[in-house]
Amino acid sequence: AQTVTQSQPEMSVQEAETVTLSCTYDTSESDYYLFWYKQPPSRQMILVIRQEAYKQQNATENRFSVNFQKAAKSFSLKISDSQLGDAAMYFCAYRGNNDMRFGAGTRLTVKP
């Protein structure tokens, strides 16, 4: 079964600075997608960014970008120009042939 590991339970960043959240995964599948979700205190799950395994180009959505290293099975999220509204739980997720698997999450604190 596929597994997703987020090794940083908590991270903090100063407002306007850059922070990188780590994620690794384990799979034997060749075709899959990776996602980052944000969960603010409201607990609503919000899609941040998506990456296809076959694309070498790293996905970017405004201030959010990923560093996808397929051989290393690594999928980190970089948040640039951090804002107070970025404070949330962030979950890395893997979707292959069937279901979607999530990591344990990283709680991001943004300091003013």
Add this chain to the structure above:
Amino acid sequence: DGGITQSPKYLFRKEGQNVTLSCEQNLNHDAMYWYRQDPGQGLRLIYYSQIVNDFQKGDIAEGYSVSREKKESFPLTVTSAQKNPTAFYLCASSTPDRYSPLHFGNGTRLTVT
């Protein structure tokens, strides 16, 4: 607007009682999922269904049951056999394609005492 509705937002039950969590979607999605969220453990998959009248167990299906009689609905029953049912439960739906993200409901917080 299309979306996923979970009800109720908060649910309280006495130990030994079965309880059913509702999940309805009007996104015309074939696939639906139930996840459990506990502090420090992320989202763990309970059950998922890729088509009406069919569903598969996830990683923590013991003590739970589901049905998928209609495309729009995927209720989750937490039975008395579930040893630690107090948790936050999230329902999601998507198209079956692996590139599709999951769309989530707002969740139900179940407290069993």
